[in-house]
Amino acid sequence: MLCLLVATAIALIAVRGLLASIMLTSVYGLLSASFFVTMDAVDVAFTEAAVGAGVSPLLLLLTVAIVGRREAASNARRLVVPLLLVTVTGALLIIGTLDMPSFGSPDAPAQTHVAPRYLQQSGDEIGIPNVVTSVLASYRAYDTLGEVLVIFTAGVAVLLALAPAGQGGSARAEPPAPEHLAPHTILQVVSKLLIPFMLLFAFYVQFHGEYGPGGGFQAGVIFASGIILYGLLYGLPTVCRVIPPPVVEVLAAVGALIYGLTGVLSLLAGKNFLDYSALAADPVTGQHIGIIAIELGVGIAVAAVIITIYYAFAGRLHTRED
Amino acid sequence: MDVFSYFNYWVVVVLMMLGFFIVIARGNLVKKLIGLNIFQTSVFILYISAGKVMGGAAPILADGVELYSNPLPHVLILTAIVVGIATTSVGLALVVRIHAAYGTVEEADILEQDATC
Amino acid sequence: MSTLWLWASDACLLIGSFLLLTGALGFLRFPDFYARIHACGVTETLATGFVLLGLLLRSDDAMPQVKLVLILLFVLFSSPTASHALAKAAWNAGVRPRDNSGKRRVSLPHTDP
Incomplete structure (x- = not known):
């Protein structure tokens, strides 16, 4: 598995032309997702499969459609210094790994610090089986709030950067460009069959995240990829009619707001910020309610931000075609 | 000492260096972002292996x-x-803007244009 | 779990792997783009079908079985569609079938639309 990853990365260096590189990036994402499964990180694999193999190559493709797929050849003289630098740094890092605890040993420092506490007591304190979710949403809720805000800010930054001139700061889709290719009839029919299941699966991942692998981040990305697939096959104007860009932009803010408000609610109830034990008479029930609330916030925010980013790039592509 | 006990870490180092190499050796900005992605994923692999x-x-x-x-x-x-995909998309948005301003996404051409004006 | 089922499952898995191998060979050896798509697209659908069937015979729990059936359905939908999308994109981009040596174009019964 790891050898395949290295092979893909080497191919990425060797290949010229951005389209081939992007396809290899997608392969790379899928491979690393399967690697994460073998490392017991099922939640991470979920996210990586949706992001690394789906959304990120797609955004790269949209960019390449805007800036052109040609890649200039680099001259050999310029390669010597980077090669030297990389070799030296790599050698130093490999010397550094010799001090690492050997792979998979249960008494490594990473395994003995806080992890046993999470594994032994989260069952009683939080009351949900998926430890990843309880750490993410309850023990380290501050971190996650920060991450959600970073994602939100990134969405805003993309909107600002890609806003067409004179449109008041929002990269809205332009009026429809005529479709110059034959309609993708077969693709459209099949996607009509599959997209509802993708969205349903996203909801399952969202609300089942406490018991199995899943949660807001994964669900948000899966939901967004469903919508983006629809947009790819039916054109940007159609998907903009289904989910108007202003609605998505507001939803991104609403998602982050739900998260923050949950924290403020627990503050008002007399506990610490984001301490959900205050949300119900029984602390464990309170934790349940809190986790469901913030996972919902995360899911909405992530899905909305990724759809917004897609709209911004695709809208840019449309305006350029006119 | 078992050689295989460090195999994961070495793969991480190799992947990281491959990504790093793409970032510094390639002039195309989109390709640089792809290299950055590989670098990022290698860090993910390090954490998950740990x-x-x-x-x-x-x-x-x-x-x-x-x-x-x-x-x-x-x-x-x-x-x-x-967060990585969100920040990557910010980078891509900047690439799009650079393309609008300079008409190219090759580092050499951009530096040349900057030098002349 | 009787031995018969295990044998059947083994057979299915073997057939599936063999088909995947032929698909990979075809992908490497066939002369032009469309023949290659044909090689992987067709074998992939059948081979994943066999592999999933083999796994289905092996599992004795209800939940994995339901999931495997769902995956099978999904693959049956998505895999041919993906091949179709590839071929269509290639046609739109101007890739045309070639003869066995991979050099000359083949004349087609229908000309371009």
């Missing part, structure tokens, strides 16, 4: 399972992946 316990199960509590892998790296990387 969290693996031999013989452990996925950290979802179940009856009869005693040994679990460490959930903490999973949490960190899970959010980092989504």
Whole structure:
């Protein structure tokens, strides 16, 4: 598995032309997702499969459609210094790994610090089986709030950067460009069959995240990829009619707001910020309610931000075609 | 000492250096971002490898399972992946803007244009 | 779990792996783009079908079985569609079938629309 990853990365260096590189990036994402499964990180694999193999190559493709797929050849003289630098740094890092605890040993420092506490007591304190979710949403809720805000800010930054001139700061889709290719009839029919299941699966991942692998981040990305697939096959104007860009932009803010408000609610109830034990008479029930609330916030925010980013790039592509 | 006990870390180093090489050796800005992606994923692999316990199960509590892998790296990387795609898209948006301003995304051409004016 | 089922499952898995191998060979050896798509697209659908069937015979729990059936359905939908999308994109981009040596174009019964 790891050898395949290295092979893909080497191919990425060797290949010229951005389209081939992007396809290899997608392969790379899928491979690393399967690697994460073998490392017991099922939640991470979920996210990586949706992001690394789906959304990120797609955004790269949209960019390449805007800036052109040609890649200039680099001259050999310029390669010597980077090669030297990389070799030296790599050698130093490999010397550094010799001090690492050997792979998979249960008494490594990473395994003995806080992890046993999470594994032994989260069952009683939080009351949900998926430890990843309880750490993410309850023990380290501050971190996650920060991450959600970073994602939100990134969405805003993309909107600002890609806003067409004179449109008041929002990269809205332009009026429809005529479709110059034959309609993708077969693709459209099949996607009509599959997209509802993708969205349903996203909801399952969202609300089942406490018991199995899943949660807001994964669900948000899966939901967004469903919508983006629809947009790819039916054109940007159609998907903009289904989910108007202003609605998505507001939803991104609403998602982050739900998260923050949950924290403020627990503050008002007399506990610490984001301490959900205050949300119900029984602390464990309170934790349940809190986790469901913030996972919902995360899911909405992530899905909305990724759809917004897609709209911004695709809208840019449309305006350029006119 | 078992050679294979460090195999994961070495792969991480190799991947990291491959990504780093793409970032510094290639002039195309989109390609640089792809290299940055590889670099990022290698860090993910490092964290997830550090969290693996031999013989452990996925950290979802179940009856009869005693040994679990460490959930903490999973949490960190899970959010980092989504944050990563968000920041990558900011980078791509900047690339699009650079293309609008300079008409090219090759580093050499951009520097040349900057030097002349 | 009787031995018969295990044998059947083994057979299915073997057939599936063999088909995947032929698909990979075809992908490497066939002369032009469309023949290659044909090689992987067709074998992939059948091979994943066999592999999933083999796994289905092996599992004795209801939940994995339901999931495997769902995956099978999904693959049956998505895999041919993906091949179709590839071929269509290639046609739109101007890739045309070639003869066995991979050099000359083949004349087609229908000309371009």
